[in-house]
Amino acid sequence: MIQLLVVLATGGLTTWLLLRKAEQRAARAARGHEIRVPCLLRHPAVEGRWLRGRMVIGPSAMTWEPRTRVGAATTLPSGLRQVGLRSPSWREALRFNGGSRIVECTSSEGDVHIAVMPRDLGYVLVALEESETP
The missing domain is CATH 2.30.29.30 (Pleckstrin-homology domain (PH domain)/Phosphotyrosine-binding domain (PTB))
Structure with a gap:
């Protein structure tokens, strides 16, 4: 049970980081950087x-x-x-x-x-x- 929670937490954190990076890239592109x-x-x-x-x-x-x-x-x-x-x-x-x-x-x-x-x-x-x- 603990292993499942660790895997889900890791997957959620990874997804959040990737989406955050994509949002930062979009903001920089919108500013012309x-x-x-x-x-x-x-x-x-x-x-x-x-x-x-x-x-x-x-x-x-x-x-x-x-x-x-x-x-x-x-x-x-x-x-x-x-x-x-x-x-x-x-x-x-x-x-x-x-x-x-x-x-x-x-x-x-x-x-x-x-x-x-x-x-x-x-x-x-x-x-x-x-x-x-x-």
């Missing part, structure tokens, strides 16, 4: 791997901030442009959250995929739209 959106990136330079990190979305540009050594030398390619939006395939859902959305993009270096949670999808799509306009 730079925000960091957690996501996964599939880059042509690192074929076949999803890199963990954050999209740093600011008033002037969007950049990639890696969270692992594998993606440390990876930057967003120039000419990044959205061409599609989809849910993860069954195989991809085994590697990361199946509730996420994958933004399919083209660039000067090849196809780039960005996996992001639905609550943060709008930030990424708006940043991609703004980077397309000259």
